[in-house]
Structures are given as structure tokens and as C-alpha cells.
Amino acid sequence: MRIDLHSHSSCSDGTDPPAVLIAKAAAAGVDVLGLTDHDTFVGWDEARAAAERAGIGLVVGAEVSCRLGGKSVHMLAYLPDPTDPELVATLRRVRDGRNARVPVILERLRANGIELTPEDVAAQSSAATSLGRPHVADALVARGYATDRRDAFDRWLSEGRSAYVTRYAPGPAEVIHRVLAAGGAPVLAHPRGRASRKILTDEVIGELAESGLAGVEVDHHDHSPEVRKELRALAADLDLAALGSSDHHGAGKTDHDLGCYTTDEGEFARLLDRARAAAERSGHTTPAPYLPKST
Incomplete structure (x- = not known):
């Protein structure tokens, strides 16, 4: 069974509406997809209806923006109550x-120059609940002015570049607390990616595990084979679910x-148990x- 637990639709900084995303996942042979738009639950209903039509599994969540030591990190929140007042207020502030x-x-x-x-930025997404750097990059x-998003980030929008602007984001421990209180499972997203690899040390991840972290994203494009091996061992040591996603x-x-x-599949079952x-x-x-049942 192919289980891909991290994806984005046009409700945040993806380019496909949730229904189109689900259809593409089914066509790609994905059996279970996780929809985890940035700081919003808006696409859940559309995605669920599309998943039922396509006959593939769906796990809903959100990717919550966090900051730690002045660096951007992300927390995947799987299956929380989308009406929980404190979590809703946190996402709205973000x-x-x-x-x-x-x-x-x-x-x-x-x-x-x-x-x-x-209007140029808004034209890049009519569905997103907030406009961010990816939409500026698309504009x-x-x-x-740029060849693609990565070019725009590398030249102007990444941290340390001339047009970078910081913003509010809660700490990861606070987000873990909020997600657990809302009945969800918090998972650290791509912890050894470019922005977070220096701040999310083994010790810090251990502290987050003590705070209730349920899992860590191990198999990810931003992680080298060696990093994936290290993270898998760390997840085992800390009794965390080790996830993989596109x-x-x-x-x-x-x-x-x-x-x-x-x-x-075993790690997926562990995540669902935690949730x-x-x-x-x-x-x-x-x-x-x-x-x-087909999955």
C-alpha cells in the first residue's frame, strides 16, 4: 500500500484544488493521501468527497508554521478537531x-527595482486562505522576474535575502500542546530541511518527544539517504512514528x-493509534x- 501523508492544495501554496489533487493521487497509484495545507482546514470537505469518488484513502490535517531559535520549522497536525477554539485561533494568527x-x-x-x-500576488491563488511567499514567488x-519558485526564493525571498520578512509563528512545543488538546497527532515535518537542520538537533527532537510529539517525517526530498537513516534510528529510540511523504x-x-x-503501513498504524x-x-x-476497504 502506497501511503503519502503530506501534500498541499490551492487552499494554501499548492497549485491544484483539493479534488484535482485527489484525482492526481489516485492516478499516481497512491492508496492513502494526507492533505496538510499550511495553517488551514479549508480543503477537507472537498478532499473527502473526492476521495470517496476516487476510492482512495484520505487523512486530513494541516502543516502548522512554527519558529524556534529564530528559524522556521513546521509541525504536521493530523486529525485534530477543526473546531477547537485555541487551535483555530492559533492558525488564524499565523x-x-x-x-x-x-x-x-x-x-x-x-x-x-x-x-x-x-493584485499580482492575489491573482496567483483565488482559493488560498492566506497569501505567502510562494504566491509572491509565483507572481x-x-x-x-524569476524562472520558477525556487529561483524567486533563492534570489529574494529566502531568509537572509533582500525581500525576506519575518512573521509571527508559535513555538513547536506550543503547537504540540495545541494539537494534542484538539485530539490530533503532531508530527515534525522535514526536520533536517535547509531551514531547520541546524536548530532541530537530536536533543531538541527528544525534548519535543517528551512534550508529546507523535512522529517525525523521515523520508522526504530534503533529506539525504544518510539523514534518513539517522532520523529513522532516532525515531525508533524515541518511540516516534517514522513517516514518509512527497x-x-x-x-x-x-x-x-x-x-x-x-x-x-506499520508506521501509519502507529500514527493512527497516536491520533x-x-x-x-x-x-x-x-x-x-x-x-x-480497497486500501
Whole structure:
């Protein structure tokens, strides 16, 4: 069974609507897909209806933006109650911070001789609940200033570049608390990616495990074979589920094809066990994974 637990739709910074994303996952031979848009639950209903039509499994969640030691890190929140007031408020504050920095980014780009308008950025996504750097990057591509998203980030938008602007994001320990309180399972996303590899040490991940971390994303495009081996051993030592996923963004990341990395069935079962336990402790009514018999 091919289980890909991390993907994005046009409800955040992916390029495909949830229904199209599900159809593409089915065509790619994915048996279970995780929809984890940035800081929003908006696409869940559309994705569920599409999964039922396509006959593939669906696990809903969100990728929550965090900051630790001044660096951006991400937490995958699987199967939380989407109506939990504290989690909803946290995600809204993150989205508001993302929206507020776009005009500042445009000012800094203007100082570099690049003319983009808010309308240029908004045109890149009619469905996203907030506009972020990927949408600015897409606008730069559309206007001919960059060849693709990665080029735009490398030249202007990444941390340390001239148009980078920081924004609010909670700490990962706080997010773990919020997700668990909402009955979900928190999983650290791509912890050894470019932005987070220096800050998310083994010791820090151990501390997060003590706070209730349920798993860690091991098999990911940003991780070398050696890093994946190290993370798998760390996950075993800390009794964390070891996940694998594509982190698919549609045309936004052309080297993250659906199903390029997947999660072992046993590790998937461990994740679902953690989510069920969190739901029972919290007393929340949480979404169940959609797992048709064919999967």
C-alpha cells in the first residue's frame, strides 16, 4: 500500500484544488493521501468527497508554521478537531501574520527595482486562505522576474535575502500542546530541511518527544539517504512514528511528485493509534481517516 501523508492544495501554496489533487493521487497509484495545507482546514470537505469518488484513502490535517531559535520549522497536525477554539485561533494568527507581511515584501522588492502589486500576488491563488511567499514567488515568475519558485526564493525571498520578512509563528512545543488538546497527532515535518537542520538537533527532537510529539517525517526530498537513516534510528529510540511523504505542491515544486516517498503501513498504524489516543484524552470529536476497504 502506497501511503503519502503530506501534500498541499490551492487552499494554501499548492497549485491544484483539493479534488484535482485527489484525482492526481489516485492516478499516481497512491492508496492513502494526507492533505496538510499550511495553517488551514479549508480543503477537507472537498478532499473527502473526492476521495470517496476516487476510492482512495484520505487523512486530513494541516502543516502548522512554527519558529524556534529564530528559524522556521513546521509541525504536521493530523486529525485534530477543526473546531477547537485555541487551535483555530492559533492558525488564524499565523495566517494574519502571513497576510500582513506581503505588502512589506512588495516594498522591499520595489527597492530592488521589481514592481509587483498586491493584485499580482492575489491573482496567483483565488482559493488560498492566506497569501505567502510562494504566491509572491509565483507572481515574480508570471511577471518574468524569476524562472520558477525556487529561483524567486533563492534570489529574494529566502531568509537572509533582500525581500525576506519575518512573521509571527508559535513555538513547536506550543503547537504540540495545541494539537494534542484538539485530539490530533503532531508530527515534525522535514526536520533536517535547509531551514531547520541546524536548530532541530537530536536533543531538541527528544525534548519535543517528551512534550508529546507523535512522529517525525523521515523520508522526504530534503533529506539525504544518510539523514534518513539517522532520523529513522532516532525515531525508533524515541518511540516516534517514522513517516514518509512527497510534500507535493503541484506545479509549485516540480521535484515532489505524488508518492515519491511513502510511509510504511506499520508506521501509519502507529500514527493512527497516536491520533486515537489523543482524541480519547481530549474528549473532542475528531475526523476519522477515510480508509475504504480497497486500501
